[in-house]
Amino acid sequence: MNTLTARGTTASDTTAEVLLDVHALSKRFGDRTVLRELSMRVHAGEVVAFLGANGSGKSTTLRAVNGLIEADAGDITIAGVNLNEASPQRRAEARRTAATVFQKIHLVGRRTALQNVCAGGFSRLPTWRSIPPLFGRELREEAMACLDRVGLADRAHDRAGSLSGGQQQRVAIARALCQRPRIILADEPVSALDPRAADDVMALLHTLAVEEGLGVAAVLHQPELAQRYAHRIIGLRDGALTFDAPTGEVTPEQIQALYR
Numbered sequence: 001m002n003t004l005t006a007r008g009t010t011a012s013d014t015t016a017e018v019l020l021d022v023h024a025l026s027k028r029f030g031d032r033t034v035l036r037e038l039s040m041r042v043h044a045g046e047v048v049a050f051l052g053a054n055g056s057g058k059s060t061t062l063r064a065v066n067g068l069i070e071a072d073a074g075d076i077t078i079a080g081v082n083l084n085e086a087s088p089q090r091r092a093e094a095r096r097t098a099a100t101v102f103q104k105i106h107l108v109g110r111r112t113a114l115q116n117v118c119a120g121g122f123s124r125l126p127t128w129r130s131i132p133p134l135f136g137r138e139l140r141e142e143a144m145a146c147l148d149r150v151g152l153a154d155r156a157h158d159r160a161g162s163l164s165g166g167q168q169q170r171v172a173i174a175r176a177l178c179q180r181p182r183i184i185l186a187d188e189p190v191s192a193l194d195p196r197a198a199d200d201v202m203a204l205l206h207t208l209a210v211e212e213g214l215g216v217a218a219v220l221h222q223p224e225l226a227q228r229y230a231h232r233i234i235g236l237r238d239g240a241l242t243f244d245a246p247t248g249e250v251t252p253e254q255i256q257a258l259y260r
């Protein structure tokens with residue numbers, strides 16, 4: 001665990017490619033302002049953790065990036081493509097390079113882990129190929145490689161519903177990888193897991209960033225996991241950024257102030 005602690009607090013490489021650039025993002029729901037000109041970046045090879053109290057706008061930020069909601073103002077640039085300026089096709093392609101992992105894992109329990117992971121590649125297939133008997137060898141091999149990357153190749157043919165919560169979240173990450181993303185948006189990926197499984201999942205996300213150059217943006221409710229596995233921590237309060245700093249520079253007082 002010590003090596004991970006040390007790795008987690010290593011400063012990220014801010015000269016690395018910017019994979020996600022959010023600039024002056026604003027969002028209101030009715031008369032409630034939820035995001036106030038929020039700006040942040042995720043570079044290749046880094047884990048960025050979002051911390052903040054309930055309702056501070058963490059999930060809304062990720063949902064604006066993955067297109068589940070429309071922001072009112074601001075720019076989102078994914079892997080160099082400004083979504084406001086791109087054609088609908090380029091916008092859809094850029095959004096596909098950002099894969100989302102949710103707290104609720106949404107696997108099909110009666111299908112195998114491998115079949116669930118194959119679903120990550122559906123956007124590259126014609127619709128008629130998206131039922132298990134028609135997946136094709138290439139997609140199965142890629143899905144198998146993704147399961148291997150999350151350490152679950154040996155469980156490929158087990159029903160997803162028979163796996164533990166932590167294993168299911170790793171299958172969900174493998175499914176995200178099968179989408180061939182450059183960024184993983186993880187919205188409370190470990191909130192439903194016990195401490196050991198939560199640690200394993202965060203270690204996996206950290207490894208994917210550091211060893212494979214993915215960018216990871218993770219909403220977390222556990223400051224200690226952010227401190228252990230994130231390179232940078234962003235603090236949100238009432239829809240506004242209160243700090244954005246390398247993990248080693250974030251003070252306990254700054255974190256406590258988020259939840260006061």
Ligand SMILES: Nc1ncnc2c1ncn2[C@@H]1O[C@H](COP(=O)(O)OP(=O)(O)OP(=O)(O)O)[C@@H](O)[C@H]1O
Pocket residue numbers: 029034052053054055056057058059060061
């Ligand atoms: N679709 C929606 N319609 C109306 N209000 C919404 C909607 N989505 C989010 N909100 C409101 O926006 C605010 C921010 O929500 P958001 O989910 O981004 O917060 P969060 O920081 O992720 O909170 P939590 O830690 O509880 O998940 C909250 O007050 C929430 O009620």
